[in-house]
Amino acid sequence: MTIHTITCTVNGESEVVEVPAHWTLLQMLREKLGLTGTKNGCAGGECGACTVMLNGAPVNSCMVLGVECDGATIVTVEGLVKDGQLDPVQAAIVEAGGVQCGFCTPGVLISARSLLDRNPNPTEDEIKEALVGNLCRCTGYVRIIDGIKEAAKLNEPVVIKE
């Protein structure tokens, strides 16, 4: 097994990681960096539970090699919280009741954040299109979509209520 040493920025922190060549970014995040927010639902690019931002764009982290991320900037669901404040999209989806088992949620949040970054006022169809790659077996999507619509109306991060 060949181990590569790479440097990348994860949720704003610079990391030096020793990663086997055949490990995915998903494995690296979970098993080397302890960032278990990102989930493994299918390991095959289908479910989107592993979605993270790579250099500003959402990708399935199960479909990227860890070593490919040398020099890259990665944001996982853990990185959406800033200074103890939820990202508006997190707060709005919680508020809308868009979380049941929660397994899809980290990926949904990254896809939703990325959608609002590139299109601050999406239509319902655009929201659905952005979620094609995020399977949710619990909610039926309605409340997730409601949450994203609400998030689009919020501009400021939301203070976490204890």
Next chain:
Amino acid sequence: MAREAHPALPEFDYIKPKTLAEASQFLSEHAGESRPLLGGTDIFVRLRDGAWKENKFLVDVKGLDGTDVLTFDEQTGLTVGAAVCMNRLSSFPAVKEHYPLLAEVCDTVAAYQLRNRATVVGNICNASPAGDTVGACLLYGGILNVFNVGGTRQEALNTFFVGPGKSVLKPGDIVTSLQLPIPPKGMIGKYLKLNRNNRGDLAIVGVTAAAYPNQDVPSGVTVRMALASVAPTPLVVSAIEDYFKQEKLTSDTVQTAAQLAMDSCKPIDDVRGTARYRSLMVRNLAKQALTALLEKM
């Protein structure tokens, strides 16, 4: 044998060469046990499924000379570097303006986050009969620029595919970019894809159709069609082009042409559909695609 729910990738080493020459040299010295890596969206799935057991190295060719270009030139057309992902391609203004069918087919591939990795050149090089973007590239008259330490060359897409997963590429070949000439004036196109669900799936059947005014044929309009997932390779239906040399595109000729499309395909049964279903769906989708062209004309 029980299959793991979340199989990890089998072991291999990752090679990141600095130049095309180095990459090509490595690939030819390790023929049979190495492959070029672009987005990986197909390679990883196949490796996880246990295919390509002999694979020991993935050679990352992203970022090598010419693989990152995306340019449009009024004379020579569009150049799409091998590493250009589908989202970048489909949002490129010149693609939307001059190659709208290409933008349309890219947006039908899987989901947004996958299209940030998936590439059109990768889709072509996999030589899967199901590639969504391949039909449009065929109808646009695509040509691949191929680098090899032994010399560079061009491969026309219409002679590129030789079987499922097989192309004319040899060990050490690296496709650096795809070239699409300026489309004929007034070209319109349509891609219809039958999925098991509404979005995000591989094609059970894919029909790409295009038409453009052409004074060199008696009918005045050239109509072309490419089919996905219904033959060992992506299929251009020459019978359609021949038929519409004489015949005008009308609601009647659409019926006959759809039958020609169905007769030309040789589908197989697989997990996504039976051969018989596929054949019948080719006829339906061909009819719909040609009707869509008729409405756009």
